[in-house]
Amino acid sequence: MATLRIRLSLLLTYFVFAILLNSVGTVILQVIHTYQITKEAASVLEGFKDIPIAVVSFIIASYLPRLGYKTALQIALTLVTLACIMMPLIPAFWTTKLLFLTVGASFALVKVSVYASIGVVTNTKAEHASLLNFIEGGFMLGVLSGYWLFSAFMDPAAPESGSWLQVYWLLALLCLANLALLSSTPFPKLELPPAQPLKQDFIAMLQLVYKPLVFVFVLSAFLYVLIEQGIGSWLPTFNNEVLKLPNQLSVQLTSIFAASLALGRILAGVVLKKLSWYVLLNSCLLAMALLILLTLPLTRDIQHNAGVGLFTAPLAAYLFPLIGLFMAPIYPVINSVILSALPKARHAAMTGLIVVFSALGGTTGSMVTGYTFANFDGQTAFYLCLLPLSLLLLSVGLFHRQSKQVVA
Template identity: 25%
Template sequence: MTDSNSNSRYIRWLTYLMFMMFAMTSDSVGEIIKEVKVAFSVTNAQASLMHSLPMLGIALSGLFLGFLADKFGRKNTIILGLAVFGVACYSFMVANDFVLIVSLMTLSGIAVGIFKTGALALIGDISSSTKQHTATMNGAEAFFGVGAIIGPLIVAYLIHTGVAWQWLYVIAGGVCTLLITIALFVKYPSYKQSHADEAEKVSLMQSLKLLKNPYALGFSLGAFLYVAAESAIYVWMPSYLVCDATSVKATYDCYAEGSAQMLAIYSVTAFFVLRALGRFVGIWMMSHFNWALVLMLFSGAIVVCFAGGLMGGKQVALYLFPLTGIFMSVIYPTFNSKGISCFPKHQHGSVAGVILFFTAAGAAAGPFIMGLVSDANGGDAKYGFMVATVFAAILFVGLLLNFIFNPTQQRLEEIEASEYGAN
């Protein structure tokens, strides 16, 4: 019993660190784009490929390779994904060409799709209940939030000290090597098949059939709407908060001296800090409260913050937009957890891949649609946030209906009894 608990603890920390490592690189892309545009004289559209192509890689990898965790095991899939990610990271040491940089970022996205679906499936194996599954998922996303904070800080420090930003990926490669070593020596739990021939049924076609399943599709659409709304904060909030959008240099002199100007400059960091803190609190919250009620209330608060920030202007948005980090904190990990928990453990990898596909699609499509709408209205980021508010409002309506009708209650109770009852 002690050895089992010890292994579960090691595996849980291994999962947390994988999420943190991924966020260190993915959420630093904004800082990196600024350097790459100058170094290689690329356009905004070309530079945006550094964000959209890795997201596409994650999306396609999650959808078409998510079944690997169910067919070949969590450990093998995680080590494969980490190995590919590590090779991509170390290759940045010789990446002095824009095409090669974008190619390596895309490869790292594909690798993330592989090891993340394996990790998400593994969370089900080490959880003793669907409630603990949700708490662990919030923990993983909390560490993702930590990585989202320290990654950009590392890039900023490297650039400030005259060191190439590529060393961020070398650092991530070192973390990846450590994680592979841990994964090789830690004993993973074996997940039980419902039938003797279930392993043979796991395939790409079976994974794609999940797109028709109402539980998988419902939570996936929720993830798409959430990520599309969330991306407005870290992609478009800086553009909305600047005092003069036509100026070449960002100015914040329209805010009061001191703390207000400082908050405007570091608004995205403030958002990420609040989101990370909220996810740590979410570990406790999701173990003690009705998840459907929490998500309904928090999604409504996001709509209020977005609408208030638009109606009140920059002076109000300065506080309300970063504040959404608290309310956004528990939504995505809970979508992931409950969506995966609606299925038996031998399908967790495939389901995680489907949800990951919609997640990455939302991250890629949301900012793009907002940018198009803003450009069509004179380039004002306010119009992009109007689109984000619509996404958030649709999400709220869906979660309100979910709370009222509770369509997953019976399904989750069945899975609780069949998959976790013996633990």
């Protein structure tokens, strides 16, 4: 029963943060209209989210097992609750930056704690991979819910209005409810090696990168998140400006991307029982490239249609987000492979590296896509995804080769 409560609290914490983290694409679209700022200026929101994730993970990941995963999660939820309350009370672009900075720093605590806790409550590699995919699937359901939640507070008749800010009252309540559940859930204590100075814990985390398997892994994670965030953060704006859809509909149709990611991760849990993870990932990467090449030509020369609706949008609005279906298995699979190869006491340090390089990849992807979007066009921005996609295909091959060797 205690283990079930832990799993539920981890899942719900991840669910809440999924809504907040992946709202950046929606918020970019809204702040451009509400606060009248440029695309380049709005693109920094991804950095305000991801850079704190990287910095905080880098500094404290190795210390979290001693602080306690439950305590770390409680701190994160408390900070984010306060940041959510500020959004409607002080509507300004700087408040939005502060929100994402807080969400990013807090998510560093959350992701390291959640990933490391999975190792505590599971006993086999298969059980670890199953629970990780389940929680990542719950994360994607949170992303999917977020698009519809935000769109419900938008005013289609006045895109520049700040009505969407009222959603943060509801998000603050969700954080408080989750904090109450977490606080009433007992967590087991992790058996740790003898205490050593924080500096040595930090150095031990950095030394993980010298392992060939870990080095190739962080490269793969960086490239994957670069692609996912580049597409996810700018898809609402792509729908709005390239496919000529209203703000609210642009956000609603972006939910297809999140739904595809969620479905893809659920299906991957079934497929991986019968198919090698390496074969699955290669197939997914090739399918992603094919979908980009076949779908983006359909987005050319689309004319504005005042009467467009949920079921009458251009075909590309439904097809392109399906890339998430093939993208979905990549991240949880490579994470599970690397974590299963390391002792449980090192999972927090390894997760710190995962978070750091994922955050750097996310910021890079969003800013490059935003720059290309502003200076060229949306099609060019998304065609550029083919470059990191090709590099990811190569790095996954190297990762597979290194994973056959025993990690000391």
